[in-house]
Amino acid sequence: MLFISGFGYGQDNSSKLPLIEVLTSIEKQFNVKFSYAFDDVNTIFIEAPNPNLNLSETIEYLNSKTLLNFKVLDDRYITVSVINKMISICGRIITENNKSLLFGASIVVNNTNNGTFSNTEGVFSFKEIPLNATITISYLGYKSKQIKASLLFNEANSCSDIILSENNEELNQILITKFLTVGLQKRLDGSVVLNTEKFGILPGLIEPDILQSIQALPGVESTYESIANINVRGGTNDQNLMLWDDIKMYHSGHFFGLISAYNPNLTNKVIVSKNGTSSEYSDGVSSTINMFTKDELSSKFSGGAGLNLISGDAFLEIPITKTLELHVSGRRSFTDVLSTPTYDNYFDRSFQDSEINTNEDIENSTSSSDFVFYDYTAKLLFDLNGNHKLRANVIGISNNLDYAESVTNSSNQTNSKSSNLSQENLGFGGHWQAQWSDKFSTKLIAYYSKYNVDANDLRVETNQLLTQANEVLETGAKLNTHFKASSNLNLLLGYQVNETGILNETTVSAPSYERTKKDVLLNHAVFTEAEFKKNGTYLRAGVRVNYFQKFEKLLIEPRLNVRQKLNQQFALKLEGEFKNQSATQIVDFQDDFLGVENRRWILANNSNIPISTSKQGSFGIEYNQNNFIVDVTGFYKLVEGITASNQGFYNNFQYLNATGNYTAKGVEFLANKTHNKYSTWVSYTFSKNDYKFETFTPSEFPNNADIRHSVSLAFNYNILDNLEISVGGIWHSGIPYTKPVEGNETVQNGNLTFVNYDTPNSENLDEFKRLDISLNYNLSLTDKTKITLNLGVRNVTNEANIINRYYKVDPNDNSKAIQIDNVSLGFTPNASLRIKF
Incomplete structure (x- = not known):
């Protein structure tokens, strides 16, 4: 003692x-x-x-x-x-092994909302806290420590040294604790962690929207300004594996892509991996977005609620016993009751090119629409004892659009019809985590995921009822076994099995027509890897073996992730992976859902729809000194087995069936300077992305997501301890599009007339540019109650960015083509008020 x-x-x-x-x-x-x-x-x-x-x-x-x-x-x-008095304390946090100062460590006064972070010198302080208070100091990769405040008090007001020792059980610890903004962290394997509970602000955002926030990373774009179209290093959105507490999700956004469908309030962290993924994961040839909810018992009742200009939400953490706890959250839009300027902008942006906005073409017609979304989560946490933990989860996501139209004929008779579009994703899951000894542990996971898109379209002018459905059912189980061979080496061996069934159905009432197609695929996988860290060397190497029972097909996927520190400032990194994907989305413009949703999931059949595979490699250099980070990474990615229907072509290939590949290669650059009061960064991505379809002429042409140059910059500043501002901008070159042949814009095939497109993707839209701003204010009402006010504006300068362009035959003159431009969000303010207790 x-x-x-x-x-x-x-x-x-x-x-x-x-x-x-x-x-x-x-x-x-x-x-x-x-x-x-x-x-x-x-x-x-x-x-x-x-x-x-x-x-x-x-x-x-x-x-x-x-x-x-x-x-x-x-x-x-x-x-x-x-x-019983208040005291002021000061501490300096240093590491046990090399006595270095820890910047960004979390310090919390127990049983209160009073907390802070250590600065660049590892120093923290509290002006007035109770003499008998206890503080908890934590830092990822190190063992947490609890200290009585009285031990840190002295009359000279000097700072006492507090030593934290490494947590050797976690090899892949955090490399950078404050990356771009508070709550974004970078790990040794190159993946990025979004800590939603401690998240700061990003330009234009009023909350840590999971899928909006990751777009701050270089190489992560959204060609259509939508989280439903996130492009990681040139890939399509369906090529991103999305997991919520190990449940595979097939849906990502509300408002058909403008808002993340995942409520961040019970989400503890999100890990984004662009390359060098663990062999534990597959089924996403572009990236892995892994979302985790809180997994530890808090043993105290807490919660919060919030309201913005589109929706309201609430969450609760409810201790039932010392070993049993329930976490719940819910969110619902109130747009069916109250319309705000933010909702109007989102609605116009989402439905600008759909049947909902084309009713004015029908004479003597009126229409109305009602859009509502909601999501909910629940998690039951049970600690059987210190070595065995059981968890059960449920998540539900829903978007519902009701559309009514009426037409008055010459006899003043009104005929009213209604249509509906429903989009839902329901997931159940659970796991049993067991620590059998100091060196051996297991984790058994099981899940069920169901995704549905259902549409009923009763058209007034033809009295025709069109019913459509796209359903995905997936069940899976996975067993991970971990063995700690030494303090520097962890071994993983696991097995996974999942069965996926996908249904596509279309029925028409007049004339009577029905089409139903259902496919089921069973996949077995065995995976293993070794993770090693010592001094300045980090290595993770593994392999995954996949077997598709229906096709008797075997796919072997090696994985590699290496980081070697050259000195205190420089490090080299090398990443590589093979991955596969059996479920993809096709884009069907003829058989869409009310013109709003034109994508539907389909399953590989090993013939005209092959299993997609990817081969990716990247090499880079990092510089890290005095909280100034420079990261330069070159990458190469080849994805094979894509289909023409998967890409959403607006050209002569729009209705053709073919398989091909795309090759994306480029360089990502990031410079980031952080301080305890500010953070500023600039990123630049150069990427060249080309298709290759052997049966097309030409066989090679630019990818729909080919954004050659992309720049983002931002500046976050703490004006006061509880007031922060974030300003940032995005600029990127326009995406490719295809023009009609000049002087011969349409072509006739029988009774049908089509746009006669020229060389595919030979033109580019104008450059995209947007300036965003956010303001965050925190107010502590009591030790346990905190209020947060966020203000944000997207597209401050109201730029009319064209994000997509295509052509259709002029109904008044079928020898001409009409140009259709989809425009991005204009000046869009939003605000939120949150209370946490």
């Missing part, structure tokens, strides 16, 4: 004695008895009082030199109690 007190916190006690020893000496000298609680005095050191003082003078000395109250009851007894 004396060693810890004397050296662990860096206090100089060489000339001081333990208070208990001093009190024993005084008791013998004056024949008195002190009455005290052992915990109140056992860590206090003072200089011994002058032996020539009398008893009254000695008591006065003790009161002046300690934060205790010494009260004389009578000639024999003296009580000792803790003074």
Whole structure:
């Protein structure tokens, strides 16, 4: 105890004695008895009082030199109690191994919402906290430590050293703790962690929207300004594997892509991997977006609620017993009750090119539409004991659009019809995590995921009912076994099985027509990998073996992730992976859902729809000095087995069936400077992305997602301790599009007329540019209640960015083609008010 007190916190006690020893000496000298609680005095050191003082003078000395109250009851007894007062403390956090300062460590006063982070010198302070308070200090990759505030108090107001030791159980620890903004962190394997609970702000955002936030990373774009079209290094959105607590999700956004469908309030962290993924994951040839909810018992009732200009939400963490806890959250739009400018902008942007906005073409017609979305999550946490944990989860996501139209004929008779579009994703899952020994642990996972798009379109002018459905059902199980071979080496061996069934159905009432197609695919996989870290070397190498029972097809996928530190500033990194994907989305312009949703999931059949495979490699160099980071990475990606119907061509290939590949290669650059009061960064991506379809002429042409140049920059600044501003901009070159042949814009085939497109993707839209701004204000009402106000504006300068262009035959002159331009969000303000308790 004396060693810890004397050296662990860096206090100089060489000339001081333990208070208990001093009190024993005084008791013998004056024949008195002190009455005290052992915990109140056992860590206090003072200089011994002058032996020539009398008893009254000695008591006065003790009161002046300690934060205790010494009260004389009578000639024999003296009580000792803790003074109920506020103190100021200061600490400096250093590592045990190399005595380096820890920047960005989290310091929280227990049982309150009072917390802070250590600055660049590893220093933190609190001005007024209770004397008997306990603080918890945590830093990813290091063991958390709890300390009594009284130990950090001294009259000289100097900072006491606090030593944190490494947590050797987690090899792949955080490399950079504050990356772009608070709550974004970079790991040794190159993946990025979004910590939603500690997240700061990004330009234009009012909350840590998961899929909006990751677009701040280089190489992550959205060609159509939509999270439903996130392009990672040139890939399509369906090539991103999305997992929510190990449940595979087939749906990503509300408002058909403008808002993330995943409520961030119970999401603990999100890990985004562009390359070098663990062999544990597959089924996404472009990237892996892994979302985790809180997984530890908090043992206290807490929650929060929020409201913005589109929706409201709430979440609760409810302890049931010491070992059982329930976490729930819910969010719903109120747009069916109240229309705001933000909702109007989102609605116009989402449905600008759909049947909902074309009713005015029908004479004497009126129409109305009603759009609602909601999502909910629930998680049950049960700790059987210290070594066995059981978790069960459910997530539900829903978008619902009702559309009504009426036509008045020449006899003043009104015919009213209605249509509906429903989009839902429901997931159930759970896992059992067991620590069998200090070196061996297992995790058994099971899940069920169901995705549905259903549309009913009753058209007034033809009295025709069109019913459509796209359904995905997937069940899966996975067993991971971890073996800690040494403090530097972890081994993983696992097995996964999943069955996927996909249904596509279309029925028409007049004339009567029905088409139903259902496919089922069973996949087995065995995977293994080794993860090693020592000094400046990090290595993760593995392999995944996939077997598709229906096709008797075997796919072997090696994975590699290496980072080698050259010195204190520079490091080299090498990443590579093979991956596959059996479920993809096709874009069907003829058989879409009310013109709003034209994508539907389909399953590989190993003939005209092959299993997609990818081969990806990247190499880069990192510089990290004084919280200034420079990262340059070159990448190459080849994705084979894509289909023409998967790409959404607006050209002569629009209705053709073919398989091909695309090749994306380029360079990503990021420079980021962080400080305890500000963070600023600039990123640039150069990418060349080309298709190759052997049966097309020409066989090679630019990819629909070919954005050659992309730049983003931002600046975050803490104006006050509780007031932060974020300003940033995005610029990128326009995506490719195809023009009609000049002078011969249409071509006729029988009774049908089509646009006669020229060379595919030979033209580019104008450059895209947008300036965003956000403001964040925090107010603590009590120690446990906190209010947050966020203001954000997207597209401050109201740029009319064209994000997509295509052509259709002019209904008034079928020899001409009409140009259709889809425009991005204009000036769009939003605000949110949140309370957390």
